[in-house]
Amino acid sequence: MQDPLKSHTEALQAACLTATLESISDAVLMLGHDWEIRYMNGNAARLTKVVREEVLGRCLWDVFPEAVGGPYYRAYHKAVDTNEQVSFEEHYAPLDLWTEIRAYPSEEGLTIYFRDISDRKATEAEIHRMAFYDKLTGLPNRQLLLDRLEHALALGQRTGRPGATLFIDLDHFKSINDTRGHDKGDILLQQVADRLDAAVRSCDTVARFGGDEFVVLLEDLGTDAPAVARDIASKLLQAFHAPFNVDGVEHYSTPSIGVALFGRERLGIEEVLKRADLAMYQAKAAGRNNVSFFDPAMEARVSARAMLETDMRRALANQEFELHYQPLATIDGKLAGVEALLRWRHPQRGMVPPVEFIPVAEETNMILHLGCWVLMEACGLLSRWADDERTARLEMSVNVSPVQFHRPDFVEQVLDVLKQTGARPDRLRLELTESLLIKDVEGTIQKMQRLREVGVRFAVDDFGTGYSSLSYLHRLPLSQLKIDRSFIWDAQKEGHGAAIVRMIVGLGKTLGMSVLAEGVETPEQLAFVMDEGCHYYQGYLYSKPLPEDRLAVFFS
Ligand SMILES: Nc1nc2c(ncn2[C@@H]2O[C@@H]3COP(=O)(O)O[C@H]4[C@@H](O)[C@H](n5cnc6c(=O)[nH]c(N)nc65)O[C@@H]4COP(=O)(O)O[C@H]3[C@H]2O)c(=O)[nH]1
CATH class of the missing domain: 3.30.70.270 (Reverse transcriptase/Diguanylate cyclase domain)
Structure with missing residues (x-):
């Protein structure tokens, strides 16, 4: 006969256990040795979307046939076979449910605790998505x-x-x-x-x-x-x-x-x-x-360029840059002025030509520093010339890089240099390239006009090689066209050089600008540009670019 006290105690314990299992936040599932569902708490029924009364006593794998052979199936079998607890996280596709599982084998069968971790998984996925x-x-x-x-x-x-x-x-x-x-x-x-x-x-x-x-x-x-x-x-x-x-x-x-x-x-x-x-x-x-x-040659070029850049920064600090001056002449051979040309006296390589380093200086914006230095040096010399009657009327031409010109404060910079050095603005001529002129025409005209108002003059350098449009050339306050030397050299040959020179001189006359022929090396070339009506010339025939001390000798 059953002890009534004992059975009362057991019933009390069972009720207590049920109350505990119903109140915990985990879902709980108890299975017998034949996988029959012996107990399921409310959370488990809710998460697995089953009616408790309908599944109690049924085989787990009949209730969830999609799980057969899958990860849950394998893990529970492993727990039972090894008599060891298993814990894992798994997604149950039919319910689109991420679960965290702990399953404990015992003499009665298998007790499974699980909880819904879908929100945590979604947050993790979102973090992963954001990170990657x-x-x-x-x-x-x-x-x-x-x-x-x-x-x-x-x-x-x-x-x-x-x-x-x-x-x-x-x-x-x-x-x-x-x-x-x-x-x-x-x-x-x-x-x-x-x-x-x-x-x-x-x-x-x-x-x-x-x-x-x-x-x-x-x-x-x-x-x-x-x-x-x-x-x-x-x-x-x-x-x-x-x-x-x-x-x-x-x-x-x-x-x-x-x-x-x-x-x-x-x-x-x-x-x-x-x-x-x-x-x-x-x-x-x-x-x-x-x-x-x-291709590797590409890399070699780039690293050579990078080395040049480093070298130039050092050169700037070591003051290895200097200015040379090439005399410019009127067509009948009188000294009219000079063009300032930048030189780099490299300690190992000797004189490095500007065509080699100016493009790098422009790409790296170092030209801003260099260009300002050139302007300051050239205007300094111009101002010293004012005291000597042999040089007081000479003009100084200075090359301006597009990078420099298109800076918003370019005009202020030039005005500042003129003020600091005391150079006469009407003796300064800035040489601009055709490509510079076609970018932002209105802005360019404004800047040129502001400097023109104080007396500064402008020349177009290497004229004929760029893409100047005649439609706006007349709107620019230019005073000189410099014919690129390739046309002067070409004029003696079969090419179109002579026709182009003639055309540029005609254009200069029409627009009221003087015309200078660059790169005149021979008496024949001089005779030609004279015949064509050029007003000025520049070239080795008259003089090569000279350092300041030799320029003084040239003057005397
Ligand atoms: N074969 C030959 N060449 C002659 C003759 N007469 C003059 N030249 C060379 O022609 C170039 C004239 O300067 P550019 O056209 O403004 O061309 C200049 C100018 O665009 C640029 N450059 C030079 N100095 C500066 C500077 O201070 N600032 C800027 N932004 N560019 C500069 O570098 C270019 C090359 O300068 P350089 O090598 O000094 O070369 C100079 C000069 O030495 C000649 O009869 N025969």
Whole structure:
């Protein structure tokens, strides 16, 4: 006979246990040895979307047939077979439920505690997305690209299977941002991302590297990797053929693409990206809307340029730059003035010609510092000349780089130098290039006029080699056209030089400007430019550029 006290105690314990299990936040499921559901608390029924009374006593795998053979099935069997607790996180697809599970085997069967971690998983996924994907385009971001590139390089080095990195930069992207606003620029970037993504295989990575830069990572390109990479790059170019629809307006955009291949060679991610980036710049330099492959000569050129840049910074600090002055003559041989020409006296290389270092100075903005120094030196000399009647009427021509001229404070800078040195503004002539004049014509005219008002004059240098448009030339306050020396040299030969010289002289006369012939080296050339009606000339025939002390000798 059952002890009534004992059975009362057991009932009390069971009630207590049930109350506890019902009140805890975990879901609880108790299974018998045949996987029959012996107990299920309210949370478990709610999460698994079953009616408790309907499933009690039934086999777990009949109630959840989709789980048979899957991760839950394997884990519970393992717990029972080994008699050891298992814990794991798993997604149950039919209910779209992420669960955290702990299952404890016992003599009665298996007790399973689980809880819904879907929110935590969603937050984790969101954090992952934010860390590795670009918000605007949804593409992998720089971080994820670097990870994948690292794997791809390691794989390439181990297996020898080649891949490629394509660096893509949109041409003139800034213009849509500037003219139509950043939100329209963003729309374009999203559409570009979609087209790039659609143009490659799903196993390739299309990443947004930043701004308007994208990188495509191609792996396992097979035996003819360069040809395959070229084909894919062409496909990417083609993807831009059709116009984009940016908020109802057709917009044409083109990319410049640089390709760097990788394979067995030991290369770091930085190096591969640098190569692709260099090749991209080459594509831009070749006219944009282009594909260019990295080649080592390209790298050699760039590192030579970088060395030159470092060298120039040192030279600036060490005052290795100096000015030489080339006398300019009236057509009948009288001294009219000089042109200041920059020289670099390099301690090892000797005199470095300006054509070699001025482009680098312009690219690096060092020309701003150098140009200001040139102006100060030249105006200093001009001011010293004022005291000597042999030199007081001479003019000083100074070359001005477009980078310098287009600075907003250029006019103030010149006025400041004139003030500091006390040089006469009407003895200073600034030489501008044709390319400088065609950029921002209105702004250019304004700046020139402000300086013209104080007496400063302007000449167009190397006239005839650029793209001057006659339609605005007459609006510029210019006083001189300098005919490029190539036309003077050409005039003696069969070419069109003579006709061009004649045309420029005619143009100068019409516009009321004097005309100077550059690069006159022989008496024949002088006779020719004299016949054509040039007013001034400059060239080795009259004098080479001279340092200041030799210029003084030349004067006397
Ligand atoms: N073969 C030959 N050459 C002659 C003859 N007569 C003059 N030249 C050279 O022709 C160039 C004239 O200067 P540019 O056309 O303004 O061309 C200049 C100018 O564009 C630029 N440059 C020189 N100094 C400066 C400067 O201070 N600032 C800026 N921005 N550019 C400068 O560098 C260019 C080259 O300067 P340089 O090498 O000094 O070369 C000078 C001069 O030495 C001749 O009869 N035969």
